[in-house]
Amino acid sequence: MRLFAAVLPPVEAVAELGVTVDRLRKLPGSDGLRWTGRAGWHLTLAFMGEVDEGLLPELRVRLARAAGRTAPFPLRIRGGGHFGHRALWAGVAGGLDELRLLAERSDAAARRAGVAMTEHRRYLAHLTLARSRAEADLGPCLAELSCFEGTPWEVTELALVRSDPPVPGVPGARPRYGMVDSWPLGRS
Template sequence: MILFAAVLPPPVVVTDIAAATAAATERLPRADRLRWSDPRDWHLTLAYYGPTSPEADGPLRQRLAALAAATEPFPLALRGAGRFADRVLWLGLGAGEPELAALAAAARAAGPGAGTSGPEAVADRRFVPHLTLARAGGPPTPLAPLADALADVAPPPWRVRRLVLLTAPPPGTAPQPGAARYTALASWPLGGPATAPS
């Protein structure tokens, strides 16, 4: 199974982002050409472990539980849109980047020690915290106008209190109709005991 560690925004933040993006995209041409992420799938990826064997799953969960226990809750805020060329449209951070980056680095380091082999778990890649809103598909779609239209999006800040282990379907596999793409397998409270996940 494909695993990755993430932080999830709370429902009030999801609702705020959904309303802001709907209002902005109604006014812009070609927004319907994008593949918009289901709000139920919104997250900030900390570490991508890739296909993970059952033998590595248990050790990875133990390491993530210990990481969560050693990390205190911290404030986080999303603000403004950005893009990876004309491929991905995303929201960036307005607050909490140092804490999130430290959590991401530790989550990435947990992978190889547990026996995962995902490229981001072992590569020294620059961490760019973001919440993916949409991906380009089909004809090229300039994303700069959308990023500009969403520049002032600033959902309410929240305190990150949980580290979540998500699974994704294999490449090329579509989720069941009406179902979210990602599934939470486990989560651990930050600053809590390094015990079984909930």
């Protein structure tokens, strides 16, 4: 199964951002973007890819330990950015040092549990909002996102999430996400 460790924003934060995304979807050029669904908005901490189910017990133990060693911290959705001209995302602000630490601990937990972590890059916290198969003019969306400032919330849990790919051949199909497990922060 395809897994990743993540922070899931609370319903209120998703709703706030959703109001802005609804405006973005009406901007010129936005009809060429494939928009992610609100239910899928998350902050990926460590992408694990395909994980053998036999590794899950040890992975759970190690992620629980990583969560327990990390105190709750404040976060808010703020601003946005892009990867090339093909991906639009919302950024975050607040406890970024704590978020990076939780990402590093999640990555280390997966490695120690035997997950082959082949992807390692500098951590950039973001919630993917839209993608494009071809280069797109993201300027209007970026301008609108630049002044977005969400209400702060406290990150209190680490989630292990399963990602199922979109159903082939179904127009507009999106990946489906489901929580496999979660652990409270700061309980070691």
